[in-house]
Amino acid sequence: MSKHDKKLEQAARAAWMYYVAGETQQDIAEKLGVSRQVAQRLVALAAEQGLVSVNISHPVAECMSLAQSLQRRYGLDVCQVVPSDGLDSPGIHQMIAVAGAEVMAHTLKQSAPQIIAVGSGRMLRATIDELPTFDRPQHSCVSLIGAIASDGSCTRYDVPLWMAEKTQGRYFILPAPLFADSPDDRTLWCNHRIYRTVTEKAAQANVMFLGIGHIDAGCPLNADGFISDQQVAQLQQQRVVAEMLGHFIGEDGERVSSELDTRLTSVTLGAHTQRNIIAFCGGKEKHRAICAALKGGWISGLVTDEASARAALAQS
Structure with missing residues (x-):
């Protein structure tokens, strides 16, 4: 150079x-x-x-090099890495949001009708906030996850509506809590006609935009009332380090079964996916979660930061 x-x-x-x-x-x-x-x-x-x-x-050359290495190592179709050396989490998250909005825009700019499936969470919300408004009423936005907590409240990070407002398109909400009260209650939610219609549409999505959650005391799922302190402790005992749409992922990247599975209502995901799933995630607290999602092949694209990229590449 x-x-x-x-x-x-x-x-x-x-x-x-x-x-x-x-x-x-x-x-x-x-x-x-x-x-x-x-x-x-x-x-x-x-x-x-x-x-x-x-x-x-x-672009920063080191970031480009890290992105290319991640693509080769984990077979990613899309990868963007933003600078993060010396920055705290809020600064890193803002950088990922800006870079992530550019990645999202590649899909949203298309004139052909697109079905865009979206998860939830702070990072996705921040990324969508950085998008300009597109005149694309032909696009549809589909929710992959219910945003209702056990007490009936809704999370502030129900982001598909925000995506629909950016495109001027239609918005399909998943009418269910993330975790039903019981397996029988889950059956009732998931057999509803509207639920089936929305999940069928999600199955046809051209792209899925998701966050990667970490599992720790005070993590978003815990703080927002979706899982209790006791459930967090149990998941940690099972060596769970990540979650995507309520699917729990172990250090080895494979799905970890828990009693919560029988009550989970979100759209089904799986390891070694063939789907176009792009994740937006970064910060020190997310390193193990990102590594697990990459190891298990849960995603086909990633927007992250330098330190997270290095942590993933350091995995044997």
């Missing part, structure tokens, strides 16, 4: 931090190991060289 290319590389990294993660020039200086004046010049250089527009058009 030439001296000029290295300078552009550092300017692009500074631009990501400044324009996307909201870091100050002093923060950037500390994290890049340069003076504040140099950090200021790097941000200015990024603007002068046309690297910054609506998005940052010059």
Whole structure:
């Protein structure tokens, strides 16, 4: 890499931090190991060289290399890696949201009618927030997961509606709680005509956009009231490290059975998928979950951060 290319590389990294993660020039200086004046010049250089527009058009070479390595190692069709060295989780999540919106836009821009199936969660919500509005009323957005907790409340991260608002298309909600009260109750929910109609439509989806959840005390499923502290502890005893749509995944990437399976109402997923499933996930707390999803072949695409990518590539 030439001296000029290295300078552009550092300017692009500074631009990501400044324009996307909201870091100050002093923060950037500390994290890049340069003076504040140099950090200021790097941000200015990024603007002068046309690297910054609506998005940052010059990729960071290390991130590109990590993305290519992940694609080769795990057979991914799509992979984007954003800078994360020295950043905290909020900054990383914002970067993933911006990069993820670009990946989503490839599907949403198409003029042919698309069925877009969407999970739930904070990361997906943030990513959809970064999307521009598309005039694509021919597209349909289908929910893959119920957003009702055991107390009847709904999570704030029921994101398919937000996706439908971005496309001006139709929105199909999955009419069920994530976990029914009992196996018999699950049967009642899942045999409803509307439930069957929505899941049949989801089975025809051109693409699925999902998050990858981690399992720990205070994780989103726990904090939002879907699983109890006792259930979290039991899942951890079974070496569960990840979940997708309520399907629990062990360290080896394989599905782990639990008593919750008999009450789960979300659309069925499986390891070693042949479907077009793109996940958006990053941050230190997600490293083990991302590794498990990749090992098990649960996804065909991933938007993540540098540290998460390195953790996945370090797996034997």
